[in-house]
Structures are given as C-alpha cells and as structure tokens.
Amino acid sequence: MEQFLQQIASGLANGAIYACVALALVMIYVSTDHINFAQGEMAMFSTYFAWQLMDWGANYWVAFVAAVLLSFVMGVVVERVILRPLHNAPVLSIVVVFIGLLAIFNSTAGSIWSYLIKEFPSPFPKSSFGIAGVIGPHQLGVVMVTMVVLGLLFLFFRYTPLGLAMRAAAQNPQMARLVGVRVDWMLALGWGLASAVGAVAGIMVAHIVYLDPNMMAGILLYAFAGALVGGISNPGGAVLGGFIVGVLENMVAFAGNQIEKATGVYIIGNGEKLTVALIIVIFVLTVKPAGLFGRVVVKRV
Amino acid sequence: MTALLEVKGLKAFYGQTQALYDIGFEIASGGITTLLGANGAGKTTTLRAICNMLRTEGTIRFDGQDIVGKATEEIVRLRIAHVPEGRGTFTTLTVEENLRIAAYTRRDKAAVRADLERVFVYFPRLKERLQQQAGTLSGGEQQMLAIARAVMLKPRLMLFDEPSFGLAPLIVVEIFRIMRRINEEEKVSMLLVEQNAALALDLADTAYVLETGRVVMSGPASVVKNDENIRKSYLGY
Numbered sequence: 001m002e003q004f005l006q007q008i009a010s011g012l013a014n015g016a017i018y019a020c021v022a023l024a025l026v027m028i029y030v031s032t033d034h035i036n037f038a039q040g041e042m043a044m045f046s047t048y049f050a051w052q053l054m055d056w057g058a059n060y061w062v063a064f065v066a067a068v069l070l071s072f073v074m075g076v077v078v079e080r081v082i083l084r085p086l087h088n089a090p091v092l093s094i095v096v097v098f099i100g101l102l103a104i105f106n107s108t109a110g111s112i113w114s115y116l117i118k119e120f121p122s123p124f125p126k127s128s129f130g131i132a133g134v135i136g137p138h139q140l141g142v143v144m145v146t147m148v149v150l151g152l153l154f155l156f157f158r159y160t161p162l163g164l165a166m167r168a169a170a171q172n173p174q175m176a177r178l179v180g181v182r183v184d185w186m187l188a189l190g191w192g193l194a195s196a197v198g199a200v201a202g203i204m205v206a207h208i209v210y211l212d213p214n215m216m217a218g219i220l221l222y223a224f225a226g227a228l229v230g231g232i233s234n235p236g237g238a239v240l241g242g243f244i245v246g247v248l249e250n251m252v253a254f255a256g257n258q259i260e261k262a263t264g265v266y267i268i269g270n271g272e273k274l275t276v277a278l279i280i281v282i283f284v285l286t287v288k289p290a291g292l293f294g295r296v297v298v299k300r301v
Numbered sequence: 302m303t304a305l306l307e308v309k310g311l312k313a314f315y316g317q318t319q320a321l322y323d324i325g326f327e328i329a330s331g332g333i334t335t336l337l338g339a340n341g342a343g344k345t346t347t348l349r350a351i352c353n354m355l356r357t358e359g360t361i362r363f364d365g366q367d368i369v370g371k372a373t374e375e376i377v378r379l380r381i382a383h384v385p386e387g388r389g390t391f392t393t394l395t396v397e398e399n400l401r402i403a404a405y406t407r408r409d410k411a412a413v414r415a416d417l418e419r420v421f422v423y424f425p426r427l428k429e430r431l432q433q434q435a436g437t438l439s440g441g442e443q444q445m446l447a448i449a450r451a452v453m454l455k456p457r458l459m460l461f462d463e464p465s466f467g468l469a470p471l472i473v474v475e476i477f478r479i480m481r482r483i484n485e486e487e488k489v490s491m492l493l494v495e496q497n498a499a500l501a502l503d504l505a506d507t508a509y510v511l512e513t514g515r516v517v518m519s520g521p522a523s524v525v526k527n528d529e530n531i532r533k534s535y536l537g538y
Binding site: 165168178180182 | 352354372373374377378382385389390391392393394398401402403405406450454
C-alpha cells in the first residue's frame with residue numbers, strides 16, 4: 001500500500017513537470033496551430049541559465065527567477081526574429097524550423113556547457129519537508145512550485161486585460177486587430193510565457209533527471225502525450241492531461257512489477273514507461289483526436 | 302459640415318487581383334453614408350481597405366490624417382470601429398469579455414464602465430447573457446454584440462458590413478433602429494454597407510452606388526431612393 005501511494009505521489013510530481021511543458025506546447029498551439037518541437041530544448045537551455053548563475057554563486061531562488069525571466073526574453077526573441085518572417089509560410093517549413101531550433105539549442109548547450117551530465121541541486125530542505133514514506137521533499141516541492149506557477153498563469157489569463165487580449169488574439173486574430181490588439185506582439189508574448197513555463201519545468205526536473213543537453217527529450221514526449229490526452233486546444237485540459245500521464249506511467253510500471261512479483265512473468269516495467277507514453281499518443285490520436293477535454297474543431301475548406 | 306472621412310482614387314488588391322479601381326466618397330461628420338451595389342461591386346472590400354486589411358493605394362484621409370498603409374490596429378486606435386461581415390464574435394470568450402476586449406485600447410476606466418452601462422441600455426438582452434459564451438448566442442444577439450463591441454471602442458466612425466445578413470426581418474428592424482439611436486446619441490459617423498438597399502437608404506443621408514470596383518453614382522439618400530432609374534439599374538428593386 002505504501003508503495004502504491006509512493007508511486008501515485010511520484011507520478012504526480014512527474015505529472016506536474018509534464019503539465020508545465022504540455023501547457024507551454026498548448027499556449028503556442030492555440031495561437032499558431034503549430035507544435036513547437038523545440039519547447040523541450042528551450043527549457044533545457046533555460047535550465048543551463050539557472051545552473052550557470054548558481055555556478056557563479058547565485059542563490060537557488062535568485063537563479064530560478066533570473067532564468068525564468070531570461071527564458072521569457074529568449075522566447076520573445078525567438079518568435080520575433082525567427083518565426084515572425086514565417087507567419088505566412090507553409091506548415092512544413094515551420095516544422096523544419098522547429099526541428100532546426102531543436103538541433104541548434106541542443107548543440108549550442110553542448111558546446112557551451114559540454115555534454116557531461118551535471119548534478120542540479122534541490123532547494124527543498126531534506127528534513128521536515130515531504131511526508132515520510134510517501135512523497136520526498138523535492139517531489140512535494142515540485143508539485144507546489146508548479147501549482148503556484150499554473151495558478152498565476154490562470155489568474156493572468158482570466159483576470160488581466162493583457163491576458164484577455166492574448167486569448168482574443170489566439171481565438172480570432174483578425175477581429176482582435178479590429179479592436180486594436182497588437183496581435184503580433186501577443187504572439188511573441190505567448191512564446192515568452194511558454195518559454196518561461198518550460199524553464200520552470202526544466203529547473204524543477206533537473207534535480208531528478210540530472211542536467212545534460214538531452215534531458216528534456218523524453219519529457220517533451222510525455223508532455224505531448226499529456227497535451228493530447230487533455231485536448232491540445234484546451235490549456236486546462238493539457239495541464240490535467242500532464243498529471244494523468246504522470247500517474248498513469250507509474251501505475252502501469254507498478255502493475256507490471258506486481259504481476260512480475262506474483263507470477264514471475266515480466267510483462268512491463270520501468271523500462272517501458274516511454275513506450276506507454278507513445279502508446280497513449282497513438283491511442284488518443286486514433287480514438288479521440290480532440291482529447292478528453294478538447295473541442296472538435298470543424299474547419300471549412 | 303466637414304468631411305470626417307475622405308476617400309479618393311482608392312485601389313485595392315487581393316494578391317494579384319485588383320478589386321477596387323477608383324473609389325471616392327466622403328462621410329460628413331456625424332452623418333451616415335451608405336455604399337450600395339450588387340455582389341462583387343466592392344462594398345466589403347472598401348470597408349476592409351479603410352482598415353488596411355488588404356493592399357491598398359490611393360488616399361484615405363480620416364480627420365485630415367492620411368491613414369493608407371497604417372497597421373490595422375493603429376487605424377483602430379484612431380477610433381474607427383469595424384463591425385465586420387460575419388460579426389467577428391470571439392466565440393470562446395464570454396459576452397462580457399467580448400465587450401471588455403473592445404475597450405482594451407482605452408485608458409479612461411471610469412468612462413468605460415459608463416459606456417458598458419449605456420450599451421446595456423441599447424441592448425438589454427446582452428446584459429442577461431453577460432456570462433454566456435458568445436458563440437452560443439443567436440445570430441441576432443451576435444450582431445447586437447458586434448455593434449455593442451464597436452460602441453465600447455468609443456468610436457468616431459463606425460463601419461458596418463451587412464448588419465442585416467442572415468437575420469429575421471423583425472430583428473433587422475430593431476437593429477437598424479438602434480443604429481440610428483447610436484448615431485444620434487453617441488454622435489458617431491457611420492459608413493454602412495448593405496444588400497438591403499431600401500433599408501440602408503432609409504437610415505443613411507448620403508448614398509454611393511458601386512459597380513465592379515468603381516463609384517458609378519452618388520447623391521443624397523432621399524434622391525437616390527426616389528430615382529427609379531437608379532433603383533432599376535443598380536439596386537434591383
């Protein structure tokens with residue numbers, strides 16, 4: 001039983017990370033109809049920002065905030081400089097650009113900071129934090145930090161004029177222009193926010209998976225699975241989907257372990273977690289493409 | 302009265318295709334001008350050209366200022382409100398958010414609140430539906446929302462693109478009555494594009510008739526309305 005709760009808790013902690021990256025993907029998707037394949041690598045790059053600042057002697061939380069702000073700027077710059085000229089480009093060109101960005105961020109990080117795996121600290125005190133036997137201090141901290149970030153984002157989009165303008169620009173760009181919203185800047189701002197949320201996920205997960213230029217590759221897949229499960233057009237759904245995928249992958253592995261223990265037959269275990277994510281992606285895309293909470297969008301052609 | 306909007310030699314292009322050849326007209330300050338003509342005459346395109354939603358050449362002067370080539374969102378900030386074809390509802394936002402977003406460019410918060418209240422006087426039905434998703438409104442209600450949203454911009458000029466489109470006759474009459482009220486009470490000039498020429502000529506003071514991207518005739522609405530030749534050859538009724 002204790003093991004079961006442990007698995008749920010660590011699933012939630014992983015899910016929190018996936019939820020953040022899923023939200024970053026969805027934020028860009030709803031305003032541009034594109035999936036930013038470089039989202040994970042951008043988050044990895046942000047994590048290196050934080051690592052570098054700490055290496056220079058900054059306090060964890062100072063480095064955290066600074067890296068998130070830097071990532072925001074990085075997102076805005078990427079949109080304005082690289083994607084802006086491609087606003088009317090065909091989908092395939094943009095996909096290629098995203099893949100190019102992925103490779104550029106990956107190799108730039110490798111050449112600046114090397115491909116050697118680095119340890120990344122946790123800011124959460126080992127004692128007196130977490131619930132013994134169920135959830136560790138870092139896992140609990142991850143869930144709390146991401147909940148705060150997601151909550152702030154929700155408040156921003158729901159209650160501020162700028163958040164409203166961003167939603168309007170995503171939903172109906174032409175009409176948004178006709179009420180005076182500077183749609184191009186809203187897009188750039190969306191990229192900045194997505195990049196910042198990704199940075200939070202990267203910095204939080206780095207303590208668990210260790211820091212290296214490829215650390216986000218698997219996480220991006222899980223996040224994509226989460227976004228699809230929740231509904232790629234629904235930010236709230238994507239967040240929930242992230243948590244669902246996090247818990248589900250642990251449950252599948254846990255069930256596999258229990259079966260192995262009981263019968264001695266190995267069917268599925270920790271090694272197959274990523275496979276589970278991919279199966280989820282394929283399953284959702286074939287059975288319910290709009291996701292659990294997404295809307296079916298009918299396009300007139 | 303001086304002209305608030307002055308259009309001269311306006312050309313407009315959809316990609317390589319030229320849609321407007323030589324459009325010229327004026328809107329008097331406080332007046333209502335209507336553009337009439339058959340399908341494809343260039344009425345909607347003219348409205349879109351004013352807001353720079355396609356490539357344009359020529360002169361468009363708003364309050365003495367040349368606005369050709371300015372970005373759409375900057376033209377809107379001069380307080381030109383466009384009520385577009387198809388109503389342009391933000392379907393996933395609530396009715397209230399649709400109205401609030403229209404006041405996004407305004408900094409006079411107290412006046413915005415007062416305007417919101419006044420909009421509810423024009424359209425009491427919107428007040429009942431404030432928290433509803435705008436996409437679930439009926440066609441007539443969405444048209445009301447589109448006009449209400451334009452009022453929230455505190456416009457000096459309102460552009461209407463087929464406000465009667467797809468609506469039941471009774472609703473159309475109600476909407477046109479409210480448009481006249483808005484014209485008088487908000488002291489806002491209007492440019493109206495309408496298929497229903499009889500209705501438009503009742504509301505407007507000046508009319509221009511368009512044919513294949515050119516102005517072919519113009520005059521006071523009352524004259525155009527009573528000229529049988531114009532009616533038969535251009536307006537089809």
